[in-house]
Amino acid sequence: xxxxxxxxxxxxxxxxxxxxxxxxxxxSARGWNLLLEKRSLVVNSLLLLxxxxxxxxxxxxxxxxLGPAEVVAALLGExxxxxxxxxxxxxxxxxxxxxxxxxxxxxxxxxMQTLARNRLAxxxxxxxxxxxxxxxxxxxVGTGLALAPSAMALAGAATATALAFGLAGGSGxxxxxxxxxxxxxxxxxxxxTQVMLSRVAIDAAxxxxxxTVGSLNARNPVATAILGAGLAIGMVLALILGRRLxxxxxxxxxxxxxxxxxxxxxxxxxxxxxxxTGLAVxxxxxxxxxxxxxxxxxxxxxxYQGVPLLASALAGAIIMVLADLTGRLMxxxxxxxxxxxxxxxxxxxxxxxxxxxxxxxxx
Amino acid sequence: xxxxxxxxxxxxxxxxxxxxxLLVTGFLLSGVCILSLLFGAGTVPVADAFAVxxxxxxxxxxxxxxxxxxxxxxxxxxxxxxxxxxxxxxxAVARNPLAEPGLLGVSAGSAFAVAVAILLGASxxxxxxxxxxxxxxxxxxxxxxxxxxxxxxxxxxxLVLAGAALSSLLMALTSLLLLFDERAADEIxxxxxxxxxxxxxxxxxxxxxxxxxxxxxxxLIARPLASxxxxxxVAVGLGHHPGRLRLLVxxxxxxxxxxxxxxxxxxxxxxxxxxxxxxxxxxADIRRTLWLCLPIGPIVVIxxxxxxxxxxxxxxxxxxxxxxxxxxxxxxxxxxARRMPTL
Numbered sequence: 228x229x230x231x232x233x234x235x236x237x238x239x240x241x242x243x244x245x246x247x248x249x250x251x252x253x254x255s256a257r258g259w260n261l262l263l264e265k266r267s268l269v270v271n272s273l274l275l276l277x278x279x280x281x282x283x284x285x286x287x288x289x290x291x292x293l294g295p296a297e298v299v300a301a302l303l304g305e306x307x308x309x310x311x312x313x314x315x316x317x318x319x320x321x322x323x324x325x326x327x328x329x330x331x332x333x334x335x336x337x338x339m340q341t342l343a344r345n346r347l348a349x350x351x352x353x354x355x356x357x358x359x360x361x362x363x364x365x366x367x368v369g370t371g372l373a374l375a376p377s378a379m380a381l382a383g384a385a386t387a388t389a390l391a392f393g394l395a396g397g398s399g400x401x402x403x404x405x406x407x408x409x410x411x412x413x414x415x416x417x418x419x420t421q422v423m424l425s426r427v428a429i430d431a432a433x434x435x436x437x438x439t440v441g442s443l444n445a446r447n448p449v450a451t452a453i454l455g456a457g458l459a460i461g462m463v464l465a466l467i468l469g470r471r472l473x474x475x476x477x478x479x480x481x482x483x484x485x486x487x488x489x490x491x492x493x494x495x496x497x498x499x500x501x502x503x504t505g506l507a508v509x510x511x512x513x514x515x516x517x518x519x520x521x522x523x524x525x526x527x528x529x530x531y532q533g534v535p536l537l538a539s540a541l542a543g544a545i546i547m548v549l550a551d552l553t554g555r556l557m558x559x560x561x562x563x564x565x566x567x568x569x570x571x572x573x574x575x576x577x578x579x580x581x582x583x584x585x586x587x588x589x590x
Numbered sequence: 591x592x593x594x595x596x597x598x599x600x601x602x603x604x605x606x607x608x609x610x611x612l613l614v615t616g617f618l619l620s621g622v623c624i625l626s627l628l629f630g631a632g633t634v635p636v637a638d639a640f641a642v643x644x645x646x647x648x649x650x651x652x653x654x655x656x657x658x659x660x661x662x663x664x665x666x667x668x669x670x671x672x673x674x675x676x677x678x679x680x681x682a683v684a685r686n687p688l689a690e691p692g693l694l695g696v697s698a699g700s701a702f703a704v705a706v707a708i709l710l711g712a713s714x715x716x717x718x719x720x721x722x723x724x725x726x727x728x729x730x731x732x733x734x735x736x737x738x739x740x741x742x743x744x745x746x747x748x749l750v751l752a753g754a755a756l757s758s759l760l761m762a763l764t765s766l767l768l769l770f771d772e773r774a775a776d777e778i779x780x781x782x783x784x785x786x787x788x789x790x791x792x793x794x795x796x797x798x799x800x801x802x803x804x805x806x807x808x809x810l811i812a813r814p815l816a817s818x819x820x821x822x823x824v825a826v827g828l829g830h831h832p833g834r835l836r837l838l839v840x841x842x843x844x845x846x847x848x849x850x851x852x853x854x855x856x857x858x859x860x861x862x863x864x865x866x867x868x869x870x871x872x873x874a875d876i877r878r879t880l881w882l883c884l885p886i887g888p889i890v891v892i893x894x895x896x897x898x899x900x901x902x903x904x905x906x907x908x909x910x911x912x913x914x915x916x917x918x919x920x921x922x923x924x925x926x927a928r929r930m931p932t933l
Contacts, residue, residue: 347751394922407688407747407925410754411918414858418914422907440765561769567762574759581752582736 267529267538274528274541281545282326285552286318290560324446325551325565326544327454328511333521333543334458334465334536335503340522341472341534342496343405346580349522350384350504351515353409357416358387359508360439361423368423377453381505387412388501441514441566443551454506458540461503465536468495473533514566516573517543517550523576608878611871615885622892626663627655630899630906661791666892668794669850670860672801674887675808675880676846677861678868680730682815682876683839684737686746687866687924691726691847692858692917694753698760699729700851705764709771719796723848730840730847732756747925789853797849804845811838812877819876854891857910859917863890866920890916 243249243262250261286302287293291313293301300306301314336349350356362383363376390412395405420439465472471492474482482489504518521543525535528542547565550572554563628639634651641647642655673691680689680696691697703725704718736752814830822832850857867890868882894912901907 352751352754394926404747404925407750408922410750411921411925414914414921415918418911418918421911422902425902425905425907425911558769563766563769567765570758570762571766574755574762577755578752578759581748581755582739 264529264533267533267535270525270529270535271537271541274525274538274545278326278541278545278548281548281552282322285322285325285548286314288552288556289313289318320448320451321443321446321551322548323455324443324451324510325548327451327458328443328507328514329517329521329544329547330540331454331458331461331503331507331543332514332517332547333525334461334540335500335507336518336543337522337525337534337536337539338465338472338496338500338503339518341475342493342500344476345406346523347406347519347577349515349518350500351513351518352413353387353391353406354411354413354416355384355387355391355409355501355504356508356513356515357413357420358390359383359505360513361416361420362386363509363512364420364423364439376447377450377506377509380509381502383416384501384505384508387416388497392497439512440564441512441569442564443511443547444562444564446510450506450509454510457502457506461499462537462540464495464499468492468499469534469536472496472536476534511547512566514547514550514569516569516577517546519577520546520569520573608872608881611882612885615871615882615889619885619889619892622889622896623663623667626666626892626896627659629896661789661794662895663892664791665789665794665853666895667888668797668801669854669857670864670886670888670891671884672804672846672850672887673857673860673891674864674868674883675804676843676850678865678876678879678883679808679815679839679846680733680843680861681865682819682879683836684734684749685819686737686749688746688750688862688921689733689737690859690862691730691843692856692861692913693750693757693921694729694733695756695760696726696729696733696843696847697851697856697858698757698764699732700725700848701856702760702764703728704852705767709767719800719849719852722852723800723844726848726851727840727844729756730844734836734840793853797853800845800849804842804849807838807842807845808880811835811842812880815839815876819874855910857891857913859913859921860887860890862924863913863917863920866924 246265248263248265248268250263252259252261283295283298287295287298291309293310293314297306297310298314301310302319304311332350336351339348339350339353340346342348359380360383362379366376366379387409391405391409394408394412424436424439471487474485474487475489475492477485479489507514522535522539524542524546525538529535529538546569550568551565554565554568557563624643627643628636634654638647638651639655639659642652647655676691676696677689680691680694681687700722703721707718707721733749733753737749814825814835817828817830818825818832818835825832825835847861864883864887865879867886868879872878872882890913891909894916895909898907898909898912901912
């Protein structure tokens with residue numbers, strides 16, 4: 228075949244690799260093709276369905292119990308006034324916040340794990356959550372009102388990341404060293420938060436409290452909207468970056484040999500991860516373990532060689548909504564903050580990862 | 591840069607003998623104790639407090655110095671010694687410079703046990719101490735079991751991460767308990783942040799027997815521990831029993847950390863900082879390190895306590911916050927060191 232004249236390629240003759248689905252985006256010979264992995268297609272659809280089911284369950288349960296049909300009716304603006312109020316004003320906000328924060332934390336975790344080539348390198352563990360929290364609490368304590376929590380949390384997240392990577396002297400290559408550096412930074416940030424909370428009047432301290440444990444109860448609608456937009460943009464950018472991230476799983480020389488600008492991909496991925504974490508902390512506070520669990524589940528399910536970005540976000544959203552639901556119902560009318568629920572579920576899992584006899588690989 | 595300076599200092603000081611360091615730190619400790627009596631915790635001018643030390647001064651000043659600041663200083667002394675020695679022992683037996691009761695979940699285990707006991711209605715001081723020690727024992731067992739696992743022992747950082755995970759689990763469970771019971775919540779909060787204020791001497795007296803026992807065990811095992819540092823086989827060859835040794839260390843650490851936690855709550859990083867400084871002064875030999883932990887531990891705790899009174903006066907910061915602020919940079923310095931030191 229004459230390679231210098233690609234227009235002679237017959238579009239129909241191009242065969243997708245095994246396990247992949249090829250969708251030609253135009254009929255012309257030189258047109259773009261979309262390659263989709265069948266398994267991840269199935270996994271993502273199932274996760275999406277599951278997320279929808281969990282969301283409906285979360286909408287229907289609570290002090291006022293509603294059937295799924297009533298929930299759907301209320302969402303569509305039908306049914307009784309009270310039902311509409313409960314669903315649309317109270318629970319929908321919360322479920323949306325849960326989906327957005329869960330998705331953002333998990334996507335951010337997936338990105339950072341890939342960049343650092345270490346499954347433990349999630350924003351929560353390297354102290355980004357705590358730093359973002361410290362900055363957000365500072366804004367509440369310092370000004371008496373939640374002064375643009377998103378911006379403050381973002382600033383905190385960026386600061387912590389810069390410190391962790393700076394102190395460890397780089398990302399992937401230093402392995403666990405960078406995680407310990409983050410652990411120290413997280414401890415300092417946590418202490419600073421405590422200092423601020425102990426310094427202020429009880430009202431301001433109460434206003435800042437949800438940030439310290441991680442709760443969906445005190446979410447800020449504006450912050451949720453900002454996070455939603457950020458998550459949508461972040462997901463698109465992450466998927467665009469995804470092909471290169473996948474190559475990042477190889478050793479550095481291989482990556483460079485394949486023509487990837489390693490520094491730039493790392494930097495972009497890191498920025499994206501920090502952005503998502505900061506925005507999510509502004510809504511829900513530090514619920515960092517979702518960033519560990521979401522990608523973990525996604526990888527186990529999709530089992531393909533790439534980076535399961537979308538599946539991670541979906542799994543994270545499911546975990547978050549479920550954890551929030553558990554926290555609301557388990558000791559009702561008492562409410563357990565979602566951060567505590569995820570810590571109780573996630574920490575034993577983290578321990579298991581760390582203490583297993585022979586870790587297969589770091590990722 | 592800091593770490594290279596420390597490294598150089600450590601290498602130079604490895605040959606330095608114990609006595610001068612002990613004298614200097616002992617002198618510093620007495621200075622810190624006097625400062626602790628002079629500043630903060632009650633509104634008494636420094637001059638008046640000084641007069642009390644000389645046997646004069648007003649009744650009010652005497653009350654504040656002898657009834658508030660003196661017990662607090664003594665408790666800081668005991669807590670500092672206990673945590674410093676516990677840190678040194680744990681680091682020696684886990685052969686991990688990052689092993690630290692606070693980071694590894696021993697203190698969290700202790701605090702969780704206390705929280706459960708309070709929830710179940712316990713309030714007697716001696717019972718609290720016993721429960722705290724049981725919790726610390728469980729936490730300590732976990733740490734050593736984890737350190738013995740294949741692969742984890744050679745990787746200091748993985749052990750620390752496991753400890754962090756255990757701590758976060760225990761802290762989440764403790765917060766869960768706080769939700770159950772308002773009365774317990776008030777008492778438990780007391781422990782969770784860590785503080786030496788508002789305790790009286792009866793708290794201290796209730797832990798003295800445990801500290802004495804732990805001290806005897808430590809004196810007994812210092813030499814075998816030093817040979818364990820040469821490797822398990824060498825230790826066996828020299829006639830020691832590593833298994834028995836480990837058990838004794840676990841008991842001593844549980845007694846020390848449990849006592850400290852029962853009085854002052856979980857204080858993170860003290861057990862990391864103190865042996866780190868001690869090693870920097872006299873080298874890695876556990877026997878000399880242990881001696882030096884005796885003055886340095888209280889210096890760190892009482893010094894942090896003085897800061898906690900002064901930084902945000904007239905209110906006080908929780909002591910645990912101060913030790914975290916001081917300890918985290920030390921953690922970073924250890925990790926930044928070019929070569930992760932192995933013990």
